[in-house]
Amino acid sequence: xxxxWLVGAxxxxxxxxxxxxxxxxxxxxxAAITIFFSMAVDSVLYQGYFFxxxxxxxxxxxxxxxxxxxxxxxxxxxxxxxxxxxVKGIAPNGNYEIYFDGxxxxxKSDEELEIGDKVKILRxxxxxxxxxxxxxxxxxx
Numbered sequence: 001x002x003x004x005w006l007v008g009a010x011x012x013x014x015x016x017x018x019x020x021x022x023x024x025x026x027x028x029x030x031a032a033i034t035i036f037f038s039m040a041v042d043s044v045l046y047q048g049y050f051f052x053x054x055x056x057x058x059x060x061x062x063x064x065x066x067x068x069x070x071x072x073x074x075x076x077x078x079x080x081x082x083x084x085x086x087v088k089g090i091a092p093n094g095n096y097e098i099y100f101d102g103x104x105x106x107x108k109s110d111e112e113l114e115i116g117d118k119v120k121i122l123r124x125x126x127x128x129x130x131x132x133x134x135x136x137x138x139x140x141x
Contacts, residue, residue: 001044005035021127026058080121084134087117107131
């Protein structure tokens with residue numbers, strides 16, 4: 001059964017590489033730890049319970065940790081919100097690539113954006129920035 005957990009761990013790790021979001025990596029870690037548990041416990045049912053519970057604990061702790069990181073006292077979230085940045089790329093899934101403070105971010109918008117558009121960062125939702133196209137007044141730009 002350990003081989004199946006190894007395959008699961010590799011699968012979830014590959015998914016995390018393709019779709020980064022700090023979600024699948026915890027399933028990969030839980031599957032890797034379950035490999036050792038499966039060597040001690042033969043019951044597939046108990047292994048499944050162990051995997052599900054461990055995955056839930058890891059996901060919950062990530063949420064708690066990331067929430068703390070976003071609410072740091074240096075005001076980094078406040079500094080990001082309201083900033084004007086330029087769209088650097090468009091992903092096939094409809095998300096937008098931007099850079100803020102030298103770091104790559106993924107953004108989403110209700111509006112259709114193009115590369116080079118100036119956008120305002122409205123807020124952070126999960127790991128994505130919510131963007132709004134900056135509308136310039138005609139005349140004094």
